Amino acid sequence: MGDFIFPVFFLISFGLFYLGNEASKVIASLINIVLFILPLVSIVFGTMYFYNSREFMELMLAQPINRKSIFLGKFTGLTLSLSLGYVLGVGIPFVMFGMKDYSEIATFLTLILSGVCLILIFVAIPFLISVIFEDKVKGLSASILIWLYLSVVYDGLILFMIVTFSDYPLEQPVIYLSALNPIDLARIMMLLKIDMSALMVYTGAIFKKFFGSSMGLGISFFSLVLWIIFPLLAGLKLFNKKDF
């Protein structure tokens, strides 16, 4: 999988630098791509990979190997290759062209870190789904539905809520709601790096204060870890019990 992710991200970042030259603008364009493509590709690949390697997995299960190491091995293998492809694909053009000052390096590291987190989460979710659904088509549609929900529908619901209840002070609820969605979390981390000027208006300052504080950082980190651990452990548990 990494051999697909790597050329895609390499070509995109390389092309953006080649055409744009300005690291800040390249990062802005990359964010959209990372938030859009990375979860989608990971979740689709994750589902396909699990179903496609099912026969091999059954073969492995016939051997004296415990189920935990098979499941976690599959997870580690896939996430490692995806992450490596992503980090190198984005990293090489950046090292070649960009990163003039400290803030750009910080933004770049945030981009890499949140991207890798997204990969971990959006591989853990399809692994759980694939264990639950026997049917490949069912599993794939469930995966895409979850992606659609987290990347589009969820934000639409937040917007709807803000507009409907605009008479109430909504800053805090909105913060906690977005901290529950991994894609939103990754997005907000990037916002705090590149859209600081716009975020300095009153409400933005509240967001900045929350996500910049140690408590906000703690909650964001906790939420991300929960998003990795929960589907992974649930998947593992079901996998251990599953009757092949």
Added chain:
Amino acid sequence: MKWLFIAHILFITQYLSAKEIVVCKSCEINDIQTALTKAQNHDRILIKKGVYISKNIVINKSIELIGEDYPIIDGEHKVQVITVGISDVTIKGLIIKNSKSSYTDDIAGIKIENVHNVVVEDCRFYDNFWAVYLAKSDNCKIVNNIIRGSAKRETSSGNGIHLWNCKNALIKNNKISGHRDGIYFEFVENSSIIGNLSEKNIRYGLHFMFSHHNEYLENTFRANGAGVVVMYSKHIKMIGNHFEENWGPAACGLLLKEITDSFVSQNVFYKNTQGILAENSDRIEFKENQFIENGWAVKIGSSCLDDYFYHNNFIGNTFEVATNSTMNNSVFSENYWSDYKGYDLDRDGFGDIPHRPVRLFSYISEKYPQVLILLRSLFVTMLDLTERYMPVFSPETLIDKKPLIRKWIG
């Protein structure tokens, strides 16, 4: 040329007739007040290095007050340090510090009132209430000064350079920080503000009211409480200034309110919460400015008439243009927009489809500021796309029909 020569001769003879009075700690004359009483018009008082306590020095003769190696004149927070009460005075090379502060009087480091042709040059001002205060004084020059205040609150602090009801002033190459307003102009005409650096003042870098026919060129205004505010003035020229890092809920690089017939060109707006905020400002030409990485590059109210934006570069701003109604009376043409998604098939340097710089999301965030947390979300991108192709909320006429494909570089 001949006249210039004669004038020069006259000046020199006058100069030769003048005498020099030296003030130093071990001299016969060891304080400035005594020197002033002994001096005649056109004399020069030379102050050697040392600390001199001011008991409100009043200059009432047309003299030159020159410091050697920056002598310190200290008001000890008790008095106004220097008061100029007569025309044709030059003050040069002094350190002036610790004027009294007051809630009722405008007490300054140097106060110049009802006089003309005063020059304040190469001086340093530390911890004064007002640093330089000019009122009803024409043809004055404030050049090459360093002004540092320690203002904490707006209500208990004064301005760096304050001009009220003056004409033909020149404010050049000063560095001002830590005051309420860096430079303040009220009822000032035909004056120039050139090459100053005004930063970290707690209110505005430059504040401008009812002052017509002025120009400000190549200044830098950085990280002031709320940027630069220009109000109720006509025929202003603002060229080559830098507006940087004015961050805050109400901060903007340049706020224009009731400015008419003015010219804003070749300025750089970098990382401000709002680059330009314009209200009731008519017939202004915005030309060849750079808007880089601002929150809102331009916020233009529907109360602005016939403003003209051309050859500006909008690069990496979160929002390019925002407005508060579906009415638009300004023209945007031939600007470069880094958000432009079009193409140039006929290769004439202009995009083939018009650019709409007003995003639906900027309209929504104006009404419901909490939605800012959804910035750059896929959902918001989709909203903006639909608005871009089927505009409902954004002004139909606020479009750039000839967006530049490449950055404008003069």
